[in-house]
Amino acid sequence: MHSSSSSSSRFAKPGERALLKHIRALAAETQKNALQLGIGDDCALLRLSKSEDLAVTTDLSIAGRHFRLQWHPPQSIGHRVLARGLSDLAAMGARPVAAFLSLGLPRDLVQNQRARERRRWVERLFDGFFALARAYKTPLAGGDLAESPIAIADIVLTGAVHRGKALLRSGARPGNLLYVTGSLGGSAAGLAALAQLGGRQNSPARSALPNPPRIPARLKAILTPHLYPQPRIAQGLWLARRSLASAAIDLSDGLSTDLSHLCEESGVAAQIDAAALPIHPAATLAQALHGGEDYELLFAAPPASRIPRRIAGIPVARIGRIVRRRPSAPQITLMTAHGPQPIIPGGWQHFA
Amino acid sequence: MHSSSSSSSRFAKPGERALLKHIRALAAETQKNALQLGIGDDCALLRLSKSEDLAVTTDLSIAGRHFRLQWHPPQSIGHRVLARGLSDLAAMGARPVAAFLSLGLPRDLVQNQRARERRRWVERLFDGFFALARAYKTPLAGGDLAESPIAIADIVLTGAVHRGKALLRSGARPGNLLYVTGSLGGSAAGLAALAQLGGRQNSPARSALPNPPRIPARLKAILTPHLYPQPRIAQGLWLARRSLASAAIDLSDGLSTDLSHLCEESGVAAQIDAAALPIHPAATLAQALHGGEDYELLFAAPPASRIPRRIAGIPVARIGRIVRRRPSAPQITLMTAHGPQPIIPGGWQHFA
Numbered sequence: 001m002h003s004s005s006s007s008s009s010r011f012a013k014p015g016e017r018a019l020l021k022h023i024r025a026l027a028a029e030t031q032k033n034a035l036q037l038g039i040g041d042d043c044a045l046l047r048l049s050k051s052e053d054l055a056v057t058t059d060l061s062i063a064g065r066h067f068r069l070q071w072h073p074p075q076s077i078g079h080r081v082l083a084r085g086l087s088d089l090a091a092m093g094a095r096p097v098a099a100f101l102s103l104g105l106p107r108d109l110v111q112n113q114r115a116r117e118r119r120r121w122v123e124r125l126f127d128g129f130f131a132l133a134r135a136y137k138t139p140l141a142g143g144d145l146a147e148s149p150i151a152i153a154d155i156v157l158t159g160a161v162h163r164g165k166a167l168l169r170s171g172a173r174p175g176n177l178l179y180v181t182g183s184l185g186g187s188a189a190g191l192a193a194l195a196q197l198g199g200r201q202n203s204p205a206r207s208a209l210p211n212p213p214r215i216p217a218r219l220k221a222i223l224t225p226h227l228y229p230q231p232r233i234a235q236g237l238w239l240a241r242r243s244l245a246s247a248a249i250d251l252s253d254g255l256s257t258d259l260s261h262l263c264e265e266s267g268v269a270a271q272i273d274a275a276a277l278p279i280h281p282a283a284t285l286a287q288a289l290h291g292g293e294d295y296e297l298l299f300a301a302p303p304a305s306r307i308p309r310r311i312a313g314i315p316v317a318r319i320g321r322i323v324r325r326r327p328s329a330p331q332i333t334l335m336t337a338h339g340p341q342p343i344i345p346g347g348w349q350h351f352a
Numbered sequence: 353m354h355s356s357s358s359s360s361s362r363f364a365k366p367g368e369r370a371l372l373k374h375i376r377a378l379a380a381e382t383q384k385n386a387l388q389l390g391i392g393d394d395c396a397l398l399r400l401s402k403s404e405d406l407a408v409t410t411d412l413s414i415a416g417r418h419f420r421l422q423w424h425p426p427q428s429i430g431h432r433v434l435a436r437g438l439s440d441l442a443a444m445g446a447r448p449v450a451a452f453l454s455l456g457l458p459r460d461l462v463q464n465q466r467a468r469e470r471r472r473w474v475e476r477l478f479d480g481f482f483a484l485a486r487a488y489k490t491p492l493a494g495g496d497l498a499e500s501p502i503a504i505a506d507i508v509l510t511g512a513v514h515r516g517k518a519l520l521r522s523g524a525r526p527g528n529l530l531y532v533t534g535s536l537g538g539s540a541a542g543l544a545a546l547a548q549l550g551g552r553q554n555s556p557a558r559s560a561l562p563n564p565p566r567i568p569a570r571l572k573a574i575l576t577p578h579l580y581p582q583p584r585i586a587q588g589l590w591l592a593r594r595s596l597a598s599a600a601i602d603l604s605d606g607l608s609t610d611l612s613h614l615c616e617e618s619g620v621a622a623q624i625d626a627a628a629l630p631i632h633p634a635a636t637l638a639q640a641l642h643g644g645e646d647y648e649l650l651f652a653a654p655p656a657s658r659i660p661r662r663i664a665g666i667p668v669a670r671i672g673r674i675v676r677r678r679p680s681a682p683q684i685t686l687m688t689a690h691g692p693q694p695i696i697p698g699g700w701q702h703f704a
Contacts, residue, residue, distance in 0.1 A: 041520055041522070042444050042521070043443075057494065058508055065499065142409065145412075
């Protein structure tokens with residue numbers, strides 16, 4: 001959080017100044033070599049080796065749209081905001097260099113805490129953020145903090161990628177095979193369970209603080225893919241280092257939508273084998289095809305590329321192939337036991 | 353705007369897809385060498401020479417706090433959002449490399465237009481943004497676009513700075529002289545005039561679109577410093593190249609607040625000569641001391657540094673000096689004909 005901006009200083013009443021100090025101390029812990037100068041000046045300074053390019057991505061998360069204060073624990077919101085950005089780096093085969101977080105929050109979320117909770121809402125958001133930042137060695141190098149009528153978070157991630165080694169969306173060619181890491185639909189299934197839970201526990205709020213549901217132990221496993229998704233940094237780095245993939249994208253919007261982006265940028269079409277999809281045990285086929293926020297990697301590779309069954313501990317499934325684009329044919333076709341079916345990107349509504 | 357994010361694709365109904373294409377085309381025009389890969393993939397790729405570091409800054413702007421839809425024309429909002437980020441680069445002595453813009457907007461601002469206006473609100477915002485981007489050779493390399501209940505914009509600027517040449521906040525030493533570019537208080541004076549104008553013309557809105565006041569020609573000159581501030585990129589580069597300044601900061605929050613940041617980071621105190629302040633002809637002393645958003649550069653330099661009267665066409669005024677910090681003395685003192693007066697950072701309210 002740089003202290004120069006008008007927003008942060010307006011925000012920084014005595015109580016908030018302590019928060020800024022707290023964030024700055026936590027951020028300092030995570031900072032390392034590539035960062036020449038962190039929080040406290042007008043800009044952060046990054047240094048790369050001469051053989052690397054810098055990858056930059058930004059993702060905006062808005063309350064009511066990307067998370068719900070009444071459903072998501074603050075730790076999960078902090079985690080998910082950072083995971084979105086890290087996942088974009090993973091899709092490029094980039095190593096995280098530094099994160100920047102711009103946060104707009106209603107005053108109540110910054111100042112208040114409930115009797116039963118040791119830490120303020122915003123501190124718990126940063127608990128989740130920094131736990132993931134430490135796990136993926138990602139220093140928080142700056143950002144901005146402002147009072148806002150609704151909660152929003154914009155995450156900027158910078159990463160280093162060896163010149164000429166970045167995984168792009170545009171390199172898929174007919175005949176390439178399609179692969180995906182991990183399993184699909186787990187996040188959508190978790191979100192559905194979270195919505196049910198939030199609906200059941202909707203006790204009238206006695207304060208302006210949001211009241212996310214208490215999560216029973218038996219539900220933790222099913223909610224984790226949604227609340228705490230893991231970006232596939234190690235898998236992206238592995239693929240980029242070996243130049244095995246012709247194209248890659250992360251699954252933030254869902255397989256059907258993200259595959260259509262990859263096909264669009266590569267000028268190709270794709271076939272998916274329904275029987276080969278690694279559907280999460282709690283998810284439906286529709287959730288696996290159209291549910292977003294799994295943050296797995298989808299990639300294409302020539303048949304000659306030897307793709308292992310696991311990369312850095314995560315299973316990899318071959319789910320289909322790239323084909324030539326034809327004006328009369330759908331961009332994505334699902335191959336099933338009952339024959340081929342066209343897939344409409346983001347076709348979630350058709351199934352829900 | 354990268355098309356991968358869930359937000360942008362949810363946003364991208366047919367009408368909005370056209371907007372994304374439009375932005376992408378405009379952005380492509382502004383892109384140049386340092387940018388290896390722009391909008392359309394998971395991340396943008398930046399390349400620097402081995403003698404340069406990358407400066408990164410982010411600034412969050414929120415409707416009702418940093419701008420008002422009922423007061424600010426959309427062109428001004430687009431301009432001001434970018435100017436805030438460019439000004440942080442100027443304060444480091446960095447050359448702009450690439451900008452990233454995350455935009456959250458209510459649906460009406462994206463879709464609708466008034467009969468009397470040729471272009472939609474959001475298009476006019478980008479008119480203002482890209483006019484400034486072209487003037488300062490700053491490519492738009494990516495970002496995010498989401499529907500939001502309130503208008504917000506987070507700007508990320510990256511810039512290149514020669515290693516060891518960055519202007520920091522922390523280098524001011526007792527005996528250094530204090531300088532400021534341009535004039536002070538013009539933005540606060542313009543904002544006051546804009547508020548009056550907005551108040552007078554507050555016809556009841558007949559649509560959900562904001563209704564910023566029509567600006568009479570006679571008011572253009574007084575409103576320009578507020579609506580269209582110019583970041584001091586050339587002046588920052590000039591100072592950094594010659595290593596003439598010991599510390600620098602941009603005036604986003606107002607002289608009193610930003611000087612206190614500089615003193616804080618340098619561990620010093622400062623004296624300001626009231627008679628030497630380059631007060632904007634339309635502004636008061638209070639506006640010059642505490643009014644924010646002038647986006648001029650404030651810098652310190654050893655007495656031996658020969659600072660010219662103008663840098664790259666903009667006047668430079670010597671306004672005071674850095675002194676030793678003493679526990680009993682105020683951090684900032686205003687030297688007047690009636691003797692010294694302590695200055696409270698952000699003391700705007702005391703004058704208003």
